[in-house]
């Protein structure tokens with residue numbers, strides 16, 4: 001349901017608009033709003049999801065679709081440029097997700113990325129034509145950010161925390177990990193959400209500097225422990241740290257098998 005009360009559709013066939021988020025970890029509100037407008041236009045159950053950087057993940061959206069009793073969901077990749085390897089990985093991950101619930105009747109298809117549809121070309125032409133008719137729109141500068149002098153300052157901090165929000169860690173629960181760090185890490189922590197940090201099989205992954213301690217297989221409870229321990233008193237948490245050979249790897253129960261790793265993060 002949108003904040004203005006518009007419904008998000010009700011049909012046995014649904015849509016998931018799949019985009020990418022900024023690494024600021026903010027909710028992708030424009031994509032959510034677009035999903036509701038599409039629902040209003042099509043009359044179909046429509047949700048948004050993001051591959052990385054924020055939540056909900058595509059798995060969250062499909063769990064919701066399954067709970068709503070849908071029969072078919074089309075996943076619509078929204079990002080341009082379309083990254084072939086990433087979309088291959090999404091398809092395989094969705095196949096894997098379906099095997100975690102063999103009794104489900106929900107079918108999932110992944111549509112061609114937006115840039116490959118002729119309708120996208122037509123939509124761009126219509127948008128440009130509309131902008132040219134609206135002579136006040138062409139030179140608007142309201143959205144330009146101010147030149148904030150504080151953007152030249154390095155915030156004081158004791159620890160630098162890198163939280164992976166890449167596609168695979170997002171699928172494995174990086175959103176709840178990031179929330180736990182945000183809720184429990186002391187103010188002396190400088191937290192940065194990152195793209196793929198590479199050891200995806202160990203996800204969700206985070207790294208603490210100084211010292212370069214890698215943590216893997218995280219969930220909200222583990223992140224809270226690290227925030228209240230390592231990030232507060234400087235003592236690395238060996239129970240959740242991972243070694244280069246992945247010997248402490250833990251897997252979330254709902255994706256217990258290895259994810260396909262024959263493609264790397266673009």
Ligand code: FES
Pocket residue numbers: 164165166167168169170195196197198199200201203205265
């Ligand atoms: S997506 Fe996190 S390590 Fe690759």
